[in-house]
Amino acid sequence: MMSAIDGFVTGQGRYVDDIKLPGMMRMYVVRSPYARARILKIEGGLNGHEVRGSMSSVGEGATEGSMELQEPVLSTSTVNYVGQPVAAVFGDNLYEAEDRAETVEVEYEPLKPVISIKEALESEPIHRSAKTNIMSDTWLGKDFEIDAPVVLEDRFVNRRVATNPIETRGIVADYSGDKLTVWISTQSVHSIKEGLCEAMGLQPQKVRVIQTDTGGAFGLKGALYPEYVIAAFAAMKFRKPVKWIETRREHLSASHPGRGAEGRMKLFADRQGKILGLKGEVIVDGGAYSGGMGEFAPGFIGYQLTGPYAIQNAHVRAMSVFTNKPPHGPYRGAGRPEAAFFIERMMDMLADELGIDAAELRLKNATTESFRSPLGMKIDASHDFIAKSIEELEYRKLSREKKAGFACFVLVPATQPGESARIVVKEGKIKVWLGGNTHGQRHDIFVKKLLNEELGVPEDKVELERGDTDMLEAGVGAWGSRSAMMAGTALIMAARKIKDQTEKEFGKYSPELLLANEYDEYHFEKFRESLNSFGANLATVSIDQYGNVNVDECRSYYDVGNALSRESVIGQITGGCLQGIGQALYEEVAYNEDGQLLTSSISDAGVQSALTLPRFVIRIAENRSRLPHGAKGLGESPTIGVPSAVARAIELASGRRIRETPVRPEMIV
């Protein structure tokens, strides 16, 4: 039998755009050309006069939010970013649908948009129902006064980055008159179902969401988007299947980008380099609407600002603001890289200020016992890991030969609230469903391995099924470096239940007995704690006379716990490192002062080709976690550590202080 992965090399993958149903219509979305405008009139197509309601916040970083500040499915009054959907038109094929865009008439009265964080803080609110442009505002930690001999202050920026999976978003919706079935490219069928039910007022038993092969996601595909609701609405209205596939341009202008955060940091230290306190202000560019990561991200960044260091005093203000840009969303790392960049940049500044080696300074501030920061983050003893990473990454040797940027971080995986798994044994085969849906991470590899270990069954008897809300009663999703840990644990627990049943029934257990009988076991493993781990990166760069940076080497040393598959670990790290370099050097979705998108293609957005590869060096530590299979998080580690390491390497090579990503050539020549 051909496995799913074999199908990917022969063109037999089944992605959402590959679905063809009888009578299926294509949907084309008419979008706002203005960053901010009043809608004076809208006629034609399926528009907001008919499709009412607003988004519901589901998926990664979901928040309660205030309903009136959430994105409308289709607005009839105002638009707040270029690319915001205003109507949908349909045709038998894509060409016909797009032709019908002309039948939609919208009259706009353009308004002055708010584009930057600075403007947001100074301008009138973009939403009439709000008093200011502040979306969220919280304080973490406790205020303190210290008379420190060294006080350093600076401001850092990570510009907005598009997630840019090679497969964009897409959905097919079909309505039988009784049940809405949705096929979708997603990280979580359960989030999508919950979101559709909430936004459309549908009963859960009337909605089924099925995952198609998913061509990458990187945070993009966990949330609900207006187009999903419109497609579902249209399928129900027209009683015909409806397909919508996002174009790359739509992705760049209307999908939720990540990063887009500013950090104002103030570090208090003694002359020996011991950090005495940290004050900070984190401001996230939340985009036009609240409900989700835009609200969640600032507090999450703030919480991690002490990094792997035992900083006893910390006080941080964490805010997000409304701007006339698409809503902020998670991008691989989702708040973790921002926190690492802000604190690691300060560590390097402090090292330079005091003339202490940057790695030495980190060791000096590491902890030899577990530590709970004033901001709430718990870490294990970090000292030995940092000392080991200096060795494993050959920092001393490389620093002598060439200037090496070194960065450390804490990975805080999204463990909560746990995850689910279902195992069905029938006809000599084992089928598995997981609450989080694989979108390139190869969950099938750890599923086969863990069931082989737990149940003694050959790996070729085990098949990981695609996400399907009719086949798995509840689940969370695949994001935040959680799947191997949380879905893996749920799978083990379900497997153990089945093993117990076999033993009870037959007085003994064997894989043959198991496969000869039928079982069906679902398990939701609740998990309320955090399970953090450490990582470190090292980078070396060359810079030409025009300021073009080339990363020569990118080295990683991460504690991955028990590595369930060495190949997958290396694959995740290599791909993630290139994304980390991308953020550091190339990636950005940029706007002009009118809020018009300046980034017009995937290459403009900075996604790299094979031409700019560094030499990757990968080392892992395997300190088992307390989970039954000993796994730790990994997926986001490279995007957390690499940008800081590259920034430092550039700083050392150019002599210019690096305060933002991406680092453009004009900043260093």
Next chain:
Amino acid sequence: MDEVNVRIDVNGVNREEKIEPRTLLVHFLRENLGLTGTHIGCDTSNCGACTVLLDGKAVKSCTVLAVQANGRKVLTIEGLGKGGLHPIQKAFLEKQALQCGYCTPGMIMSAYWLLSENPSPDEEQVKRGISGNLCRCTGYRSIIEAIMLASKEMSAGRTHGRDGR
């Protein structure tokens, strides 16, 4: 819109269809013929997910009109390795040169073209050969290794008188 007739040899089979003249080759392959292994990733001919061979040369089928392929030969991922996996496909599996799989068919078609032009490329030549194909998952390392491996396997195959295809 008035339709026109095209006749295109796709994977060795003559396909005759009536289409709108504005139909892109990628839509012709996917919608008219149901060959969904050729993917669409960017619409701006940057990503290469839609790469196919037109008369033996790699093209991005999102930037070619189907009428331009009239009377010509197209090879898609479905036409590769008839009766089994092509050595490039095998090498991609062996080296785990894919994660989400979406860029894979285009990547393999570019590799196929590269190896037909230059059977023994060095690493730099492989990088240049696939520089028109974007992958967001792998960091390219495993893809380069897979193409180098396929190149070796295929030249060994040629020495032993087996057809590379």
